[in-house]
Amino acid sequence: MALQTKHRPGPLARKEAWEGRLYILPWLAGFLIFTIGPMAASIYFSFTKYSVLSGADWLGLDNYTKLFGADRLFGLTLYNTFYFVILSVPLNLFAAFLVALLLSVQVRGINLYRTLYYLPVITPAVASALTWGMLFSGDFGLVNAVLQALGLPTFNWLFNPKITKLVFVIMGLWGIGGSAIIFLAGLQNVPRVLYEAAGIDGANLWHRFRHITVPMMTPLIFFNLVLGIIGTFQVFTGAYIITAGGPANSTLFYVLYLYNNAFRFFKMGYASALAWVLFVIILVFTVIQLRMARLWVFYEAER
Amino acid sequence: MTQTRAEVPLTITGGRKRSVAGLSMSGLLTRLALYLFLSFVCLVLLFPNIWMISTSLKDSPQIFAYPPELIPAPFLWSNYLVAIQKFPFFLYLRNTLIVTGLATFGTVLSASLVAFGFARRRFPEREVLFAVLLSTMMLPSIVTLIPTFVLFTRLGWVNTFLPLTVPAFFGGGAFYIFLLRQFYLTLPYDYDEAAYIDGASSLRVWWEIILPFSKAPLAVITVFTVLSNWNDFMGPLIYMNKPHMRTLALGLQFFRDQRYTQWNYLMAASTLTLIPVLILFFAAQRYFMEGILLTGLSGR
Numbered sequence: 001m002a003l004q005t006k007h008r009p010g011p012l013a014r015k016e017a018w019e020g021r022l023y024i025l026p027w028l029a030g031f032l033i034f035t036i037g038p039m040a041a042s043i044y045f046s047f048t049k050y051s052v053l054s055g056a057d058w059l060g061l062d063n064y065t066k067l068f069g070a071d072r073l074f075g076l077t078l079y080n081t082f083y084f085v086i087l088s089v090p091l092n093l094f095a096a097f098l099v100a101l102l103l104s105v106q107v108r109g110i111n112l113y114r115t116l117y118y119l120p121v122i123t124p125a126v127a128s129a130l131t132w133g134m135l136f137s138g139d140f141g142l143v144n145a146v147l148q149a150l151g152l153p154t155f156n157w158l159f160n161p162k163i164t165k166l167v168f169v170i171m172g173l174w175g176i177g178g179s180a181i182i183f184l185a186g187l188q189n190v191p192r193v194l195y196e197a198a199g200i201d202g203a204n205l206w207h208r209f210r211h212i213t214v215p216m217m218t219p220l221i222f223f224n225l226v227l228g229i230i231g232t233f234q235v236f237t238g239a240y241i242i243t244a245g246g247p248a249n250s251t252l253f254y255v256l257y258l259y260n261n262a263f264r265f266f267k268m269g270y271a272s273a274l275a276w277v278l279f280v281i282i283l284v285f286t287v288i289q290l291r292m293a294r295l296w297v298f299y300e301a302e303r
Numbered sequence: 304m305t306q307t308r309a310e311v312p313l314t315i316t317g318g319r320k321r322s323v324a325g326l327s328m329s330g331l332l333t334r335l336a337l338y339l340f341l342s343f344v345c346l347v348l349l350f351p352n353i354w355m356i357s358t359s360l361k362d363s364p365q366i367f368a369y370p371p372e373l374i375p376a377p378f379l380w381s382n383y384l385v386a387i388q389k390f391p392f393f394l395y396l397r398n399t400l401i402v403t404g405l406a407t408f409g410t411v412l413s414a415s416l417v418a419f420g421f422a423r424r425r426f427p428e429r430e431v432l433f434a435v436l437l438s439t440m441m442l443p444s445i446v447t448l449i450p451t452f453v454l455f456t457r458l459g460w461v462n463t464f465l466p467l468t469v470p471a472f473f474g475g476g477a478f479y480i481f482l483l484r485q486f487y488l489t490l491p492y493d494y495d496e497a498a499y500i501d502g503a504s505s506l507r508v509w510w511e512i513i514l515p516f517s518k519a520p521l522a523v524i525t526v527f528t529v530l531s532n533w534n535d536f537m538g539p540l541i542y543m544n545k546p547h548m549r550t551l552a553l554g555l556q557f558f559r560d561q562r563y564t565q566w567n568y569l570m571a572a573s574t575l576t577l578i579p580v581l582i583l584f585f586a587a588q589r590y591f592m593e594g595i596l597l598t599g600l601s602g603r
Binding site for chain 1: 338349370429435436440443444446447553574581595
């Protein structure tokens with residue numbers, strides 16, 4: 001981009017700089033008011049006993065010692081959440097990639113399919129959660145009816161603590177349209193020349209996929225992986241609506257537990273400590289991924 | 304780098320398209336198999352929606368029929384009339400429209416201004432601040448939830464539309480700014496330059512040059528923002544305690560809390576909540592897909 005600032009006289013460049021700062025001011029102000037400020041406040045709250053109505057009483061490290069020492073639900077919610085993240089994220093990523101490959105074929109009417117595949121994503125989470133609750137119902141649910149018709153065992157999906165988390169993993173698969181469309185955009189942008197050159201060199205379909213498509217897609221796989229993990233750690237709506245954390249707290253995911261502490265029991269200080277612990281966990285995951293990215297993510301600029 | 308919209312090979316028309324006459328029998332079969340597979344996956348993905356609509360038209364005995372039946376018999380269209388009387392549908396619709404409309408306006412307006420600053424104006428702190436902006440994309444929103452709630456409570460904003468709309472005017476989210484900035488970078492600076500030589504202000508360049516070129520990415524952002532606000536559950540759950548302030552997404556939840564769940568009315572209400580975004584999505588579909596291919600989502 002030839003902006004020619006080098007030859008621009010001082011006052012003009014200074015005017016441009018002030019304009020630039022002015023344009024980004026809304027974001028900068030928002031960043032300070034809605035991100036930095038609250039983050040600082042949340043650290044402070046996490047060392048206090050605080051319930052909005054009353055003032056904040058300084059507790060020191062009490063919230064944290066209780067969290068790691070006395071709170072048995074904390075460990076359980078971490079277990080539930082990790083269980084969900086570890087199953088759900090790779091599965092969704094893999095399925096989304098496959099769906100994107102399928103949607104990248106060049107046939108008539110493919111745009112209609114692309115739109116239809118995206119529809120589950122635009123369905124309000126509340127509406128789809130309620131529908132899934134009905135489909136997985138033990139006594140009149142369709143899932144069991146189908147299993148029975150196929151001669152397979154049926155389950156009391158929403159009341160058996162051993163399998164409730166799996167229900168959420170399955171449900172999560174219906175949201176792959178979002179990542180799939182990002183993958184699709186990437187697939188469309190892989191330069192055709194690369195495939196053609198490889199074709200001339202006699203590379204078969206698998207080789208082209210393995211050595212062109214996959215490397216070219218790694219930045220987007222990375223993008224979806226990082227944001228997928230961050231989002232999945234914060235799973236909330238489905239569990240809040242369908243099971244409310246039950247049965248036997250088997251679907252009490254971390255953010256649901258945090259919500260309950262903050263907005264049902266009004267333990268804002270304790271909930272803030274929970275928020276910070278989750279933040280650190282997610283941060284560690286993100287940093288590890290950023291480090292690992294150098295090993296497998298291919299950026300065009302490196303050519 | 305100066306890719307204009309027309310040059311981008313868009314989906315169907317771009318690439319190797321074989322002529323119909325040149326199709327062999329096996330090519331035809333492959334194609335048929337492909338369509339069958341596409342349709343099968345489509346059916347699987349849409350099944351919850353299909354079941355939602357089917358349930359919304361059933362009578363109560365049929366809902367609990369075992370084995371379950373897909374086709375309603377009879378089709379009870381009146382369920383929809385009952386549903387909108389069972390909960391204040393039009394009030395919730397109004398609230399949802401206010402929240403979604405204001406938040407979307409704020410997001411699109413402020414994100415495009417901020418992106419303009421990051422893409423088209425040079426200032427010393429630009430790169431550092433942009434890196435900060437990118438890093439906030441990785442910040443889990445849960446960390447700021449409680450203090451933000453406390454702040455809005457102190458300001459007396461609970462049970463008003465302000466908590467769900469005002470933050471949108473502050474850039475509207477790092478992701479959207481990032482998308483727009485990536486797109487603005489692909490537009491040639493010559494246009495801006497010419498306008499500046501003619502004495503245009505930067506605001507005018509933004510309005511008369513950048514925005515008209517950005518319809519597709521703006522459509523993407525609009526659709527994303529409308530969807531996330533229309534469907535938002537946690538926001539209204541936390542900030543809208545009074546029944547008359549509820550949005551549709553939140554209202555559906557309380558619809559269920561009657562003595563026993565009347566699934567057909569609940570599903571009718573769910574379908575009604577889905578219809579407006581469905582219409583918007585189909586209307587913006589072309590721009591939306593096009594915009595996604597054009598923006599930074601392509602991974603550059």
